[in-house]
Structures are given as C-alpha cells and as structure tokens.
Amino acid sequence: MDERITLAHGAGGRKTSELIEKLFKKHLGNPDMTADDAAVLALKSSRIAVSTDGFIVSPSFFPGGNIGKLSVCGTVNDLACMGAEPLYLTVAAVIEEGFPVADLEKIVESMGKTADEAGVHIVCGDTKVAGKGQVDGIFITTTGIGLMPEGEYPAGNKAAPGDAVIVTGDVGRHGAAILLARDEFGIEADITSDCAPLAGLVKAAVSAGGDDIHVIRDATRGGVGTVLHEIAAQSGVGITIERTKIPVDPAVRTVTEMLGLESLYLACEGRMVIFCGAPAAEAVLTAIRATKYGEGAAVIGKVTGSRVGKVVVKTKIGGETLLPAPSGELLPRIC
Amino acid sequence: MDERITLAHGAGGRKTSELIEKLFKKHLGNPDMTADDAAVLALKSSRIAVSTDGFIVSPSFFPGGNIGKLSVCGTVNDLACMGAEPLYLTVAAVIEEGFPVADLEKIVESMGKTADEAGVHIVCGDTKVAGKGQVDGIFITTTGIGLMPEGEYPAGNKAAPGDAVIVTGDVGRHGAAILLARDEFGIEADITSDCAPLAGLVKAAVSAGGDDIHVIRDATRGGVGTVLHEIAAQSGVGITIERTKIPVDPAVRTVTEMLGLESLYLACEGRMVIFCGAPAAEAVLTAIRATKYGEGAAVIGKVTGSRVGKVVVKTKIGGETLLPAPSGELLPRIC
Numbered sequence: 001m002d003e004r005i006t007l008a009h010g011a012g013g014r015k016t017s018e019l020i021e022k023l024f025k026k027h028l029g030n031p032d033m034t035a036d037d038a039a040v041l042a043l044k045s046s047r048i049a050v051s052t053d054g055f056i057v058s059p060s061f062f063p064g065g066n067i068g069k070l071s072v073c074g075t076v077n078d079l080a081c082m083g084a085e086p087l088y089l090t091v092a093a094v095i096e097e098g099f100p101v102a103d104l105e106k107i108v109e110s111m112g113k114t115a116d117e118a119g120v121h122i123v124c125g126d127t128k129v130a131g132k133g134q135v136d137g138i139f140i141t142t143t144g145i146g147l148m149p150e151g152e153y154p155a156g157n158k159a160a161p162g163d164a165v166i167v168t169g170d171v172g173r174h175g176a177a178i179l180l181a182r183d184e185f186g187i188e189a190d191i192t193s194d195c196a197p198l199a200g201l202v203k204a205a206v207s208a209g210g211d212d213i214h215v216i217r218d219a220t221r222g223g224v225g226t227v228l229h230e231i232a233a234q235s236g237v238g239i240t241i242e243r244t245k246i247p248v249d250p251a252v253r254t255v256t257e258m259l260g261l262e263s264l265y266l267a268c269e270g271r272m273v274i275f276c277g278a279p280a281a282e283a284v285l286t287a288i289r290a291t292k293y294g295e296g297a298a299v300i301g302k303v304t305g306s307r308v309g310k311v312v313v314k315t316k317i318g319g320e321t322l323l324p325a326p327s328g329e330l331l332p333r334i335c
Numbered sequence: 336m337d338e339r340i341t342l343a344h345g346a347g348g349r350k351t352s353e354l355i356e357k358l359f360k361k362h363l364g365n366p367d368m369t370a371d372d373a374a375v376l377a378l379k380s381s382r383i384a385v386s387t388d389g390f391i392v393s394p395s396f397f398p399g400g401n402i403g404k405l406s407v408c409g410t411v412n413d414l415a416c417m418g419a420e421p422l423y424l425t426v427a428a429v430i431e432e433g434f435p436v437a438d439l440e441k442i443v444e445s446m447g448k449t450a451d452e453a454g455v456h457i458v459c460g461d462t463k464v465a466g467k468g469q470v471d472g473i474f475i476t477t478t479g480i481g482l483m484p485e486g487e488y489p490a491g492n493k494a495a496p497g498d499a500v501i502v503t504g505d506v507g508r509h510g511a512a513i514l515l516a517r518d519e520f521g522i523e524a525d526i527t528s529d530c531a532p533l534a535g536l537v538k539a540a541v542s543a544g545g546d547d548i549h550v551i552r553d554a555t556r557g558g559v560g561t562v563l564h565e566i567a568a569q570s571g572v573g574i575t576i577e578r579t580k581i582p583v584d585p586a587v588r589t590v591t592e593m594l595g596l597e598s599l600y601l602a603c604e605g606r607m608v609i610f611c612g613a614p615a616a617e618a619v620l621t622a623i624r625a626t627k628y629g630e631g632a633a634v635i636g637k638v639t640g641s642r643v644g645k646v647v648v649k650t651k652i653g654g655e656t657l658l659p660a661p662s663g664e665l666l667p668r669i670c
Binding site: 010039042052081146218222327 | 348375377379382384385386391393423427428464468479480481483488490492555660661662
C-alpha cells in the first residue's frame with residue numbers, strides 16, 4: 001500500500017481494488033458484504049427502518065473517537081431511536097488526495113470494531129477521492145437498515161403530558177471534546193466524546209418500558225436542548241426540566257462556564273432522550289443504568305399539557321426560565 | 336430563503352428546517368418520507384438489494400444533467416443491475432458555505448424528477464454544510480433499496496462461454512461531456528451526458544431474457560472497458576469484442592481521436608453491459624431497443640472459454656489486439 005491516498009485510489013481501477021481489499025475488507029469484511037453493485041439481503045421481516053447521515057467532523061480524530069466510529073454510532077443510534085434492531089450499514093467515503101493511509105486505516109478499523117459491537121454488518125460501500133483542497137480530509141456517509149418489530153413504535157409526536165423525560169447520561173461531552181480538540185480557545189481539559197452505539201441501551205429501555213416508551217431521540221448536533229424543543233413542537237406539549245437534575249461532567253461544566261455556553265445545546269453522540277409514561281419511568285431508568293453506556297442516566301423533567309411548544313427550566317434556586325429556542329449548533333462540523 | 340447556503344443551514348436548527356421544508360420537501364416529498372430519525376417501510380418481500388454511491392462530479396452542472404440527476408440514476412442503476420426493482424432512496428448532501436440556493440434548487444428539482452421517472456421514493460435525508468473551501472461545491476451520497484424477485488439473479492461471476500455481450504447504447508458520452516465541460520482542452524463539441532435511470536430498460540431485458548441474463552453491470556467511472564475486464568476476471572472467462580460493433584457517437588469519436596483516448600474507458604452513466612446466453616440475445620436486444628434509453632443497443636462481442644481474464648478486440652481490418660487492463664479513470668471526479 002502507498003503511504004498516502006492518491007486520485008488513482010478513487011478511480012475504480014487496480015489501486016481502488018487494492019484499497020478495498022487491503023484496508024476496507026480487512027476491517028469490515030463479513031459474509032453479507034457484496035462483490036457486486038448491490039448487496040442482496042434476506043430479512044427476517046419485511047418491515048424495516050432506514051436512516052442516512054453524512055459525517056464531516058473536524059478534526060477527524062478527537063478524544064474518545066474518530067469520524068469512523070462516529071459514522072457507525074450515528075446511524076446505528078438513529079435506527080435504535082425508532083425501536084429498530086440495527087442490522088446493516090452501507091458506507092460511502094470521500095477522501096482528500098494526500099490523506100495518510102495510516103489514518104484511513106485507523107478510521108476504518110474503528111468502524112469495524114464499532115460495527116461489531118453494535119451487531120451490524122457493513123454490506124456495501126463506495127470510495128471517491130477528491131483533489132487536494134477539494135474536500136477537507138475525509139467525509140463519510142453511512143446508511144443503516146434495521147428490522148422493525150411488529151406494532152407501534154416510538155416517534156417524535158407521541159410524547160404525552162405526564163411523561164418522564166430521561167437522558168441516558170451526562171450531556172454535551174461530544175461538543176465540548178470537539179471544541180477543545182480544535183484548540184482555538186487555549187483551554188485544556190480532560191474531556192472525551194460520549195460517542196457510543198446505543199442499540200443495546202435502547203433495547204433494554206424498550207424491554208423494560210414496552211408501550212410506555214413514547215419517544216426516543218438521540219441528541220446529536222443540536223444537543224439535548226434541540227431535541228426537547230423538537231419534541232415539544234412535534235407532540236404539541238410543554239416540557240419542564242430541572243437544572244439540578246441534568247447530568248453534566250464537571251470538566252464540561254467548567255468549559256461551558258468559561259465560554260458562556262449552554263450545556264443543553266452542546267452536541268452528544270452517545271446520549272438518548274427518552275420520553276416514557278410515568279408508571280414505567282423507574283423501571284426504564286433502572287434498565288438503562290444497567291447497560292454499558294447508561295450508568296449516568298437520569299430523569300430530568302416531565303411533559304406538561306400547558307405551555308405547549310415551550311421548554312421550561314426550573315433553576316437551582318427554584319425559579320423558572322424558558323430555554324431559548326435553538327439558534328443552530330455552536331460549532332460547524334461537529335459530526 | 337437566503338440566496339446562499341450558510342453554515343446555519345447545516346446546523347440542525349431553524350435554518351436547516353427551512354431548507355428542508357422549502358427546498359428538499361418541495362421537490363422530494365412523498366408519503367414514505369420520514370419526519371423522524373429513520374423511515375419505517377413495509378416491504379412486499381423480505382429479500383432486498385442495497386447499494387450506496389457518493390457523487391462528487393465536477394462541474395456540478397454539465398450538458399445532459401447535474402449532480403442531482405446523476406446521484407439518483409447512479410444508485411437506481413446499481414440496484415437494477417442486480418435484477419432488483421428500485422423502490423427507495425436516501426440522500427445525504429454536504430454543501431459548501433456560500434453555494435447558491437438557486438443552484439441547489441435546480442439540483443434537488445432534478446433529483447425529484449428523476450426519482451419520479453425511476454419510480455423511487457426518497458425516504459430520508461441529511462444535510463451538512465462545510466465551511467468555504469472545505470468542500471468543493473456539493474457532494475451527494477445516495478443509498479438505494481430495491482426488492483429482489485425470487486430465485487437466481489444476475490451477478491458478475493455468471494458470464495459463460497458463448498454469452499453475447501450487449502451494450503445498451505453508445506459508449507463514453509458522460510466522460511466526454513464532463514471532459515469538455517471542464518473546458519481545459521479548448522475543444523467544443525455537442526456532447527451531452529448519457530445520464531439516465533435504467534430500471535425500465537433492465538426490466539424489459541430481464542422479461543425477454545429470463546434466466547439467460549447472466550450479468551448486468553452499469554458502465555460508470557471506468558467505462559465499458561473496465562466492466563469487461565471485471566467480468567472476465569470474476570467469471571473466469573475470456574471476452575472478444577468487435578471494434579466496428581461498438582456504438583460511439585460521432586462527436587465523441589472525434590474528441591477521443593483528437594485527445595488519443597480509448598472510448599471504452601470513458602465513463603457512461605446511462606449504459607448497461609449485459610451478458611446473455613446466445614439463444615436469447617436477439618430477443619433481449621429487441622426488447623432493450625424498444626425502451627426509452629435503449630434504442631442504440633448493440634451486441635458488441637461474446638464470451639469465450641479461452642484467453643481467460645483477457646479482453647480481445649477484433650480490429651476494423653480483421654486483426655486482434657488486447658484491450659489493456661484499466662489503469663484507472665481518465666478524469667478524477669467524473670461521477
């Protein structure tokens with residue numbers, strides 16, 4: 001293998017085949033991966049969930065992960081949100097000419113490990129190379145297919161007054177980690193991204209909560225705050241949360257205080273927001289906490305029938321403020 | 336709507352929603368499109384084909400199409416190659432800050448029209464915006480899902496000695512069109528890309544040929560020549576083609592002669608190479624020629640049991656030469 005990616009690696013000829021054989025297949029190979037133009041898959045059920053996401057995170061490597069791990073987690077988590085069992089992924093990469101092959105291998109290796117952990121097979125892919133300066137490093141798009149169980153499934157318009165609002169761990173770590181990795185603020189802190197595949201966590205939550213699980217959504221580029229606003233609007237409800245119940249890592253808290261940021265609007269990549277009927281909330285919380293990525297889960301608030309479309313924050317000293325509507329992410333290229 | 340794409344359009348907030356509502360949904364909306372993290376689809380069968388492709392063509396607009404039309408055709412055609420009925424597409428776009436919204440609208444409008452023609456629904460999508468200079472214009476990744484009929488399906492390892500080799504129209508037009516659109520050679524010629532969705536053509540071929548259709552592959556970035564080499568290797572056969580039978584548009588021929596290019600290695604985006612048992616070849620050819628994009632179809636050669644792995648070209652004057660193995664595409668960012 002060459003040391004750096006060249007235009008020939010994206011040209012569909014011998015060099016492309018070499019890249020696929022020696023790097024992609026080495027880390028991602030499995031019996032469902034196709035050698036043809038499309039993968040043929042025999043599903044156990046004919047109801048599926050499909051989701052796609054493009055990843056352009058900068059830098060490509062950050063504490064707690066890299067763009068490869070992120071691109072698997074992001075799509076697996078989008079499927080899990082629907083109550084689907086993630087099964088298959090496709091991967092399309094656009095790589096800049098001159099990109100170090102060793103870095104590409106680290107990224108692809110992470111994809112393989114994360115796919116294994118999430119129980120998904122990568123079934124087909126595509127590699128394009130753009131000239132130097134035509135793409136910044138590497139962009140990866142993944143598309144996921146999951147099996148849907150029979151019956152109802154969680155959706156953004158199903159939150160109901162009385163529902164408990166659960167976050168599955170501390171908020172804002174991915175956003176804070178990327179912020180610091182860019183090294184623009186001269187702040188050093190020990191913050192790793194929360195980036196993780198959450199299919200197992202969701203399965204545990206759904207097993208414990210059944211039909212009481214109304215909404216599951218992963219808090220990614222807009223953070224937990226954006227999810228709360230989305231669900232308030234989609235379900236036509238109000239949401240009240242308590243500031244003191246929101247789990248925030250102390251290092252993240254320090255950074256947000258120094259920079260004047262709202263941690264609820266910092267991106268997560270391994271956190272779900274779950275809206276769950278009150279009777280099941282305790283059991284769901286216990287089930288989530290017993291999973292690998294859920295030990296920091298907490299109930300942070302509840303759904304109300306009043307103040308529709310608003311997110312109210314009860315402050316430490318007992319007052320109430322409105323969480324301002326999301327104005328967009330704090331950082332471009334967070335995921 | 337703003338006139339230009341800003342980072343806020345990719346930030347997941349209000350501007351992103353506006354872009355999705357006023358532009359993407361306007362042109363791509365359909366009952367299967369999701370408002371959640373994943374689309375839930377009920378299929379008529381549980382055997383599916385899945386394919387993904389990233390499109391980075393430069394320039395984004397070219398005679399005969401644009402990156403939007405191309406991104407639908409490319410993936411629809413990859414599914415059709417497997418004998419699948421293309422049904423659903425996902426779309427992930429990465430757009431450069433400052434990209435004109437009017438151009439984006441033209442691209443998305445083309446996607447909508449081409450999807451309609453191909454009979455596919457776009458079920459979910461993702462939009463990211465990268466800073467000025469971090470991506471060159473717009474990159475689009477599409478992933479397609481198609482239904483597989485019962486039984487055997489065409490594959491790259493099924494070509495057999497005696498098979499007729501059919502191309503479904505004149506070769507090299509996409510490659511030549513992009514070459515001229517870049518305006519680097521000072522050549523003017525009236526060449527439009529062959530970019531087209533071929534699911535209907537393939538359906539007609541399969542109806543006429545049945546199990547005699549052994550291989551179907553779309554000749555994209557490496558052209559027909561690369562497909563011939565791939566199939567010779569995958570099926571362990573030789574292939575002999577006749578130079579005089581290869582359909583080439585006169586303007587394309589002139590350009591290839593001026594620049595010393597092999598038209599078999601110029602990209603197509605609306606051409607299939609079909610390997611078909613000899614008894615069915617005439618009926619398949621007739622069926623293809625009756626379709627919208629197949630009127631220029633021709634039998635260009637046949638599969639042999641000898642000279643395994645080689646592609647032999649019979650010349651105009653009766654001699655034989657070997658088609659050199661593909662060295663990679665002539666142009667980067669052809670698709």
